Amino acid sequence: VEKSKEDLGTDQDFANAGARVKECEKAEKNIDSLIDRVLGDLGDADKFKRDMESIKSFIRESRLNQEKKIKTRNESRKIEIVADGKGKLSAYLASLNSKLSPLYIPPLTVDFAGAIKGKSKFENMISAVSDALATAKIDADATYVRIVINVGFLNENAAGYTSLFPDLQTICTNEPEHFAAVVKLRIADHEKEQARLAEVKRLADEKAAADLKRMTEEKAASELANAEALRLVQEQAPAVRDLPPVVPCASLDMIHKVSGTVEITTITPPWTGFKGIIILIPTGAFTFATGG
Secondary structure, three states, rough: OOHHHHHOOOOHHHHHHHHHHHHHHHHHHHHHHHHHHHHOOOHHHHHHHHHHHHHHHHHHHHHHHHHHHHHHHHHHHHHHHHHHHHHHHHHHHHHHHHHHOOOOOOOOOOOHHHHHOOOOOOOHHHHHHHHHHHHHHHHHHHHHHHHHHHHHHHHHOOOOOOHHOOHHHHHOOOOHHHHHEEEEHHHHHHHHHHHHHHHHHHHHHHHHHHHHHHHHHEEEEEEHHHHHHHHHHHOOOOOHHOOOOOOOOOOOOOOEEOOOOEEEEEOOOOOOOOOOOOOEEEOOEEOOOOOO
């Protein structure tokens, strides 16, 4: 009974406890059989039976203690074995990721609990977890190699284009052939867009230059026409020489275009109090009325 109260620290303790449970079960049955056999041979049968029942009670207590500890230890040991597998996998991934920073191998999902399901012996559970861990390490190594190859390709073929790959962590685990195709396509699309923008800018610059040239030429032509009109008026009106010199004005209100053969009856001064020359530029033979 006292032995049954001890904690199960090792796998051997666990095995010994299981053996004691079987011995207790056997002893309990033997006591029942022994009581039946010797009851007729003893004078004080009641005392003998009480003694046997007491011994049986101690044996039963020992068995129940062992069974409880075995069940508790069995569950905790399973948890320890699964946790050990997870811890070793995490440590392995951390060692690989330290070489890839800032990139990393995505977390791996490994069903360690499922690996030990249905197994009764701890050594078999440990072996199953080890096998699952080994498979996970192989997958992690393959992912690590893909990332290294892909990053090498990116550094060699996409220098200056890193901004095109904000999702590098997502695509770095692709197969190298697929990753290379993505890199080339994005660079080609980027260069095509840059060429389009450059062409748009070139056309805009050309249009701006043409507009500026046209406006400059129109201004020069207008100034030349005004100067020529003024010269003709001065040549054809000698009396104008007796007037004060004409000072060119920024306003064109003193110059009017007369279209067609019309009759002019009224000339409105450009502003109140105006004194000076009003220039009429005809496109046809027009006439003045006698009044106005």
